[in-house]
Amino acid sequence: MSVSESTPNKNSKSCILTKDGRKNLNDALNKKYKSLNINKSQLHKDIGEYQISYDTVCKILDKPTERVTRKYLDILFNFLKIDLKESDYETPEKKPHSITQETNSSSETPIQRLKAALEDLNYEYQKRLFKDAIGQLKPTATFLIHGKHDYGQQWLVNLLRYQHLPLHTTDVWQHPLKINRRDANIENIWRKLAELLGTPNSAPEILAEELYKHWESRPVILVLYIEHIADRYLEQFINDFWKRLVDMVNTAYSSSPNNNKINRNNRLVLFLVDNANSQAKLQKYLLINPEKTESYKPLVLQIIEHFNPDWIQDWVGIQSHYQLFSELWKVSEFRSEELRKIGLNYSTPVSVFREICNCCELDWQDIETKLSL
Numbered sequence: 001m002s003v004s005e006s007t008p009n010k011n012s013k014s015c016i017l018t019k020d021g022r023k024n025l026n027d028a029l030n031k032k033y034k035s036l037n038i039n040k041s042q043l044h045k046d047i048g049e050y051q052i053s054y055d056t057v058c059k060i061l062d063k064p065t066e067r068v069t070r071k072y073l074d075i076l077f078n079f080l081k082i083d084l085k086e087s088d089y090e091t092p093e094k095k096p097h098s099i100t101q102e103t104n105s106s107s108e109t110p111i112q113r114l115k116a117a118l119e120d121l122n123y124e125y126q127k128r129l130f131k132d133a134i135g136q137l138k139p140t141a142t143f144l145i146h147g148k149h150d151y152g153q154q155w156l157v158n159l160l161r162y163q164h165l166p167l168h169t170t171d172v173w174q175h176p177l178k179i180n181r182r183d184a185n186i187e188n189i190w191r192k193l194a195e196l197l198g199t200p201n202s203a204p205e206i207l208a209e210e211l212y213k214h215w216e217s218r219p220v221i222l223v224l225y226i227e228h229i230a231d232r233y234l235e236q237f238i239n240d241f242w243k244r245l246v247d248m249v250n251t252a253y254s255s256s257p258n259n260n261k262i263n264r265n266n267r268l269v270l271f272l273v274d275n276a277n278s279q280a281k282l283q284k285y286l287l288i289n290p291e292k293t294e295s296y297k298p299l300v301l302q303i304i305e306h307f308n309p310d311w312i313q314d315w316v317g318i319q320s321h322y323q324l325f326s327e328l329w330k331v332s333e334f335r336s337e338e339l340r341k342i343g344l345n346y347s348t349p350v351s352v353f354r355e356i357c358n359c360c361e362l363d364w365q366d367i368e369t370k371l372s373l
Helices: 021-035 041-048 056-061 068-079 099-103 109-119 124-136 155-164 186-197 204-217 231-253 309-316 319-328 335-347 347-358 364-368
Strands: 014-017 140-146 173-178 220-225 268-274
Touching: 014 021, 014 068, 021 068, 041 056, 041 068, 056 068, 099 231, 109 319, 109 347, 109 364, 124 140, 124 155, 140 155, 140 231, 155 268, 155 347, 173 204, 186 231, 204 220, 204 231, 204 309, 231 268, 309 319, 309 335, 335 347, 347 364
Parallel strands: 140 268, 173 220, 220 268
Antiparallel strands: none
């Protein structure tokens, strides 16, 4: 009997394929695609974007020991016109664990555990507005992240991208575009963008077409650091490139709901990151509230402010955080007041992060240098 005939409770179990089940799957894939090297993106599109996520397809094919919900095995097997038999999967028992054991997992280094804790500290206003806006702005959105130097703008961009941006896939075209003061003219901006896209033609209309092609098959995230870019060049970037690209994507999204060439889950997002709090240069474009018809204009997230020591006090009071610092704190016997003092004594969010790491004999740079955007 196939899984599609089974009860909903059985269909919701977490399973892995047995050796026989994996052989049956591989044989069916090889027969359908006439290849041992399966294009997972194509397979995901062929099944149907609303049937199963790209991540789940990758997990089934590439991670044989990771569990998936049984209904997704059924979807894949039905697509390949084979039955999923009881002998094709198993439901291994999960090992019992406590929150304490999970926090102290030997697979996580101290720097990884500290990074996870720091991700919960501050930026609540920005996160809330982003989460509200991203639900309204689909598929295109533009955001301004701004504050003074060393206020953690890059850190916030990565938090928003990895924690709050629904992408439905790990196959994402994403790149930061950092412009030095000496390179801050429009020709260099086009040239650097052309290099990212791998095209010799740096005309803005060609760049828009090239990035549109990426959006057709995957989400696209571009981060432009703007503090050194003059007003007129930012206007050219928005008018000649970004608005053109947003219009192309919005038109395709709205006019082709049944176009299999386009994955309608794909997002097109631009973060404009200002490390010098110079938002006035974009004043005539800025939006205070999400506006889907003008999604090429930057929605202003609240300016990043200095930490309130009370926020730090509340944050460290969470049991898992308190336990973590009780283990990692090196400079004295740990009390939550120690972190409150850091919030009082240091002037910027990044200096607070840096000092917290120092007190744990860890290096903030080890976290910061691994940020992808």
